[in-house]
Each structure stands twice: as C-alpha cells, then as structure tokens.
Amino acid sequence: MQYHDGSPAKLGDIIWISLPSGQASARIVMLGDTREYLDLEEPFLKWVESEQSPLEPSYVVVEWVNDNPLAHNDPRYAPVGEYLFTPLDECVAHAS
Numbered sequence: 001m002q003y004h005d006g007s008p009a010k011l012g013d014i015i016w017i018s019l020p021s022g023q024a025s026a027r028i029v030m031l032g033d034t035r036e037y038l039d040l041e042e043p044f045l046k047w048v049e050s051e052q053s054p055l056e057p058s059y060v061v062v063e064w065v066n067d068n069p070l071a072h073n074d075p076r077y078a079p080v081g082e083y084l085f086t087p088l089d090e091c092v093a094h095a096s
Helices: 041-047
Strands: 016-018 023-029 059-064 083-087 091-094
Touching: none
Parallel strands: none
Antiparallel strands: 016 023, 016 091, 023 059, 059 083
16 A cells, blocks of 8 residues: 555554544554554454445555544534544645
8 A cells, every 4th residue: 555645554653634623643453455554453353354444545544643633522413433534645645
C-alpha cells in the first residue's frame, strides 16, 4: 500500500487524518490489500474478515492514538468505535 504521495504505508505507521475539527493521529492496524493486521480484537477481526466488511483493498483500518475525535454522547446516533476505515488519500499524511 502507498500513501497519496507514493511513499509506502506499513502496519504500525502513525498518521494524521484531516477532519473538520482539525487533525487527529491514528495508527495503521490493518492493510486492505493484504489483510495483514496488528493487535485487533478478535470479534472485530472476525467481522472485518466476513462478507459484511467495508474494508476494500485500497483502504486501511486505523486505531485512534489519543481520544476518539468522532466520539459523541448523542443517543440519536449510533455509537462510534475506536477503529476507522479510510483510504490513503490526500486527507491522510504519514506522521512519523
């Protein structure tokens, strides 16, 4: 896998994700093209490997490094998990 700038993306990389509220840091924990992974909880891993998974070959799964910037307490909306599926597009930059 590669970042938008063409540099290689690896498991464990710390990245910055641009959000409307600013940038948030996350760690790559699964690669969509090879399905390699790091430290994923078993139920989540089973779901990702199922046919219901939104993981595409051009995506990665990331885990937030600090507090989840998308977390909320609004009961009108579904809760937000600690993992995010994202393409390595121009909104994602390698931090380290």
